[in-house]
Amino acid sequence: MIVDARALPQDSTIAADIAIIGAGAAGITIARSFLDGAVKVALIESGGLDFDAATQDLYDGDIVGHDYFPPTVTRLRYFGGSTNHWDGLCRPLDPSDFARRPDVPDSGWPFDAAHLDPYYRRAQSICQLGPYDYEAAFWRDGDVGPLPISGGVRSAVFQNSPPTRFASVYGDELRGASNITVYLNANLLELDTVAPCREVTGLALACLDGKRLRAKAMLYVLACGGIENPRLLLNSDRVATRGLGNDNDLVGRYFMDHPKIWKGSEVLFATERPDLEFYDYHTVRGTRIQGVFVPVTEVMLKEGLANFAICLDHASLADVSASAAALRTLKRNFGHGETAGDVLRHLARAIGDVDSLVGAVYDKATGSLRRFFSTRYWCDCPPQRDSRITLSDRRDALGQRRVRIDWRLPADFARNFQRAHALLAEALGSAGLARLHVNTAEDVGDPIASVENSHHHMGTTRMHVDPRHGVVDADCRVHGIANLFIAGSSVFPTYGQANPTLTIVALALRLADHLREALA
Amino acid sequence: MIRARRRLLATLAAGLLWPALGGRRLWSLATPASALPIHLRLVGLLRRPDSAAFIGRAYLEAEPAEAELGRILALLLPGRSAAALAALPAAELRRLVTARHRGDFSEGRTVSLGGWILSRTEARLYAVAALTADGLSA
Ligand SMILES: Cc1cc2nc3c(=O)[nH]c(=O)nc-3n(C[C@H](O)[C@H](O)[C@H](O)COP(=O)(O)OP(=O)(O)OC[C@H]3O[C@@H](n4cnc5c(N)ncnc54)[C@H](O)[C@@H]3O)c2cc1C
Numbered sequence: 001m002i003v004d005a006r007a008l009p010q011d012s013t014i015a016a017d018i019a020i021i022g023a024g025a026a027g028i029t030i031a032r033s034f035l036d037g038a039v040k041v042a043l044i045e046s047g048g049l050d051f052d053a054a055t056q057d058l059y060d061g062d063i064v065g066h067d068y069f070p071p072t073v074t075r076l077r078y079f080g081g082s083t084n085h086w087d088g089l090c091r092p093l094d095p096s097d098f099a100r101r102p103d104v105p106d107s108g109w110p111f112d113a114a115h116l117d118p119y120y121r122r123a124q125s126i127c128q129l130g131p132y133d134y135e136a137a138f139w140r141d142g143d144v145g146p147l148p149i150s151g152g153v154r155s156a157v158f159q160n161s162p163p164t165r166f167a168s169v170y171g172d173e174l175r176g177a178s179n180i181t182v183y184l185n186a187n188l189l190e191l192d193t194v195a196p197c198r199e200v201t202g203l204a205l206a207c208l209d210g211k212r213l214r215a216k217a218m219l220y221v222l223a224c225g226g227i228e229n230p231r232l233l234l235n236s237d238r239v240a241t242r243g244l245g246n247d248n249d250l251v252g253r254y255f256m257d258h259p260k261i262w263k264g265s266e267v268l269f270a271t272e273r274p275d276l277e278f279y280d281y282h283t284v285r286g287t288r289i290q291g292v293f294v295p296v297t298e299v300m301l302k303e304g305l306a307n308f309a310i311c312l313d314h315a316s317l318a319d320v321s322a323s324a325a326a327l328r329t330l331k332r333n334f335g336h337g338e339t340a341g342d343v344l345r346h347l348a349r350a351i352g353d354v355d356s357l358v359g360a361v362y363d364k365a366t367g368s369l370r371r372f373f374s375t376r377y378w379c380d381c382p383p384q385r386d387s388r389i390t391l392s393d394r395r396d397a398l399g400q401r402r403v404r405i406d407w408r409l410p411a412d413f414a415r416n417f418q419r420a421h422a423l424l425a426e427a428l429g430s431a432g433l434a435r436l437h438v439n440t441a442e443d444v445g446d447p448i449a450s451v452e453n454s455h456h457h458m459g460t461t462r463m464h465v466d467p468r469h470g471v472v473d474a475d476c477r478v479h480g481i482a483n484l485f486i487a488g489s490s491v492f493p494t495y496g497q498a499n500p501t502l503t504i505v506a507l508a509l510r511l512a513d514h515l516r517e518a519l520a
Numbered sequence: 521m522i523r524a525r526r527r528l529l530a531t532l533a534a535g536l537l538w539p540a541l542g543g544r545r546l547w548s549l550a551t552p553a554s555a556l557p558i559h560l561r562l563v564g565l566l567r568r569p570d571s572a573a574f575i576g577r578a579y580l581e582a583e584p585a586e587a588e589l590g591r592i593l594a595l596l597l598p599g600r601s602a603a604a605l606a607a608l609p610a611a612e613l614r615r616l617v618t619a620r621h622r623g624d625f626s627e628g629r630t631v632s633l634g635g636w637i638l639s640r641t642e643a644r645l646y647a648v649a650a651l652t653a654d655g656l657s658a
Contacts, residue, residue, distance in 0.1 A: 347574075348571075349571035350566075422630070426637075430623075430624075437635045
């Protein structure tokens with residue numbers, strides 16, 4: 001059933017076995033796990049069925065620290081959450097992302113990748129993906145396959161969800177379910193508790209039209225996304241004065257996202273029209289995929305590198321001429337009227353020459369500009385305590401303190417960026433395929449300064465078995481609070497280069513199993 | 521702006537469509553290869569020595585200490601004298617350069633020229649082409 005909370009009587013109480021707050025990928029997945037069973041589920045959602053500016057404004061906040069997309073842009077606040085505008089790129093975390101890395105303080109999950117495998121398999125179909133296989137070789141399709149490279153990088157794939165709009169795809173199921181009620185336009189203000197804060201006793205809800213409601217359940221699941229989950233805990237401070245679950249000052253800390261650099265480098269292939277279809281979006285046996293370059297795990301660990309992904313985009317002439325100009329600037333006495341294009345032509349011929357010595361097989365010379373590509377780079381960052389979400393002094397229309405986003409990049413970010421591209425240059429060079437130009441501040445402007453976040457909000461209620469190091473335990477239960485659970489990427493302690501939603505859905509399925517056991 | 525881009529596009533397209541063997545030969549085709557000094561034989565491996573020389577000059581500017589033919593030849597294929605190298609059949613010379621070039625990339629022996637990451641061996645080969653074209657002087 002779907003109910004507009006504004007139509008409920010003032011001060012009425014919603015009663016359920018499980019109250020899930022937030023109907024995005026995580027909340028909808030957990031609710032669906034109880035479809036047509038005996039467990040009564042209330043799925044409480046701030047927004048309605050469509051975008052509404054006043055509701056979206058509840059997401060506004062302040063940016064301090066590194067540049068970040070405004071908090072109203074980096075997510076959506078209505079039924080379906082940010083899946084209403086996600087791109088659908090999916091990949092599970094790598095096994096090394098779950099492991100504790102001696103060189104990365106606060107790294108590692110309480111379980112390994114294999115533990116999550118069965119949930120990932122189920123998450124694949126929820127996100128409308130293909131077979132649960134992300135090895136490049138599996139996705140070879142006749143002539144279209146990964147480049148024969150070796151060294152520090154290897155090819156891997158991302159699968160593309162259509163992308164699944166969770167509200168449209170699963171809304172009717174929820175509407176028709178006898179035991180699930182979706183309450184729209186109902187905003188959680190605060191999680192109620194009584195001293196000594198060992199359990200949640202209810203939810204204080206409000207609609208934008210002024211209506212106040214309450215909800216009571218046996219178990220509560222906070223599923224409002226990686227920025228809002230900590231905001232709601234921190235705003236729940238009437239009894240727990242530092243915020244609920246925040247005895248150890250961890251809520252909101254370790255805020256992470258994937259820093260992304262567009263056009264970090266240009267790649268000049270030795271031959272025209274190199275066989276790069278694998279690295280473009282394409283469909284294999286009904287599944288849309290894209291090949292990327294990722295580090296070889298042993299090299300990454302040995303060199304203490306971040307996990308990263310690099311994909312190739314067709315370069316524009318402006319990109320290419322900028323990287324050629326770099327060489328022209330270096331060689332002052334080139335100045336016999338050569339243009340950037342001339343410089344690049346020389347380079348293209350010279351490397352083509354040397355690589356033909358190597359006997360490159362990638363020669364499909366048809367005469368086009370399709371030998372220039374630019375790279376898109378993103379990576380993980382080590383958990384950093386001071387990268388964090390806190391509360392602003394500004395308040396929203398419901399009187400709640402807004403968020404303040406302080407995103408920090410690690411000190412070795414630039415080194416990782418350079419090294420990742422050097423590894424790709426070495427792999428492509430040793431295969432006789434291409435040369436790579438890494439952009440620096442001198443040519444196209446500092447790529448590091450142009451870092452964007454990827455709208456992947458992680459780490460702010462991190463998972464750890466020890467309450468001194470994590471907000472939730474291995475079951476996603478808030479340490480010290482018997483009936484409060486958290487779903488979403490805020491529980492990720494470390495995260496690799498994979499986009500988060502597939503893992504969010506896998507963890508949501510796992511949490512649903514746990515909730516079922518807890519109720520039994 | 522648009523016109524400048526069009527001009528650049530035309531320049532690039534012209535360069536890319538050049539026939540593979542369109543480069544200028546630095547010596548007479550009639551000369552038997554084995555009679556040539558090693559630097560000419562190395563340059564002879566390149567189909568477009570003029571373009572290679574262009575990049576080679578940038579390398580020599582970054583590494584001025586290598587702007588001397590004897591020194592750069594010793595660094596290019598270490599452990600073999602110029603005379604021994606000159607005596608190698610063309611296919612063997614090609615194989616040696618190729619192996620070292622590939623090895624450079626896989627072992628990280630690279631050089632960054634204005635951000636372009638090249639193997640040391642190819643950069644030195646281009647530098648040999650530059651020194652040759654410029655009359656063996658830096
Ligand atoms: C432009 C863009 C592109 C993206 N592309 C990708 C991609 O390619 N691959 C990928 O894996 N991920 C991508 N993401 C991220 C992806 O959208 C999120 O990881 C995913 O939606 C998170 O799911 P969630 O359920 O945790 O949170 P959300 O989807 O954000 O859902 C949270 C829900 O909680 C509700 N809510 C918030 N506050 C309250 C409150 N106080 N009371 C009641 N309800 C509340 C919201 O209205 C919302 O419906 C992208 C994101 C953006 C913005």
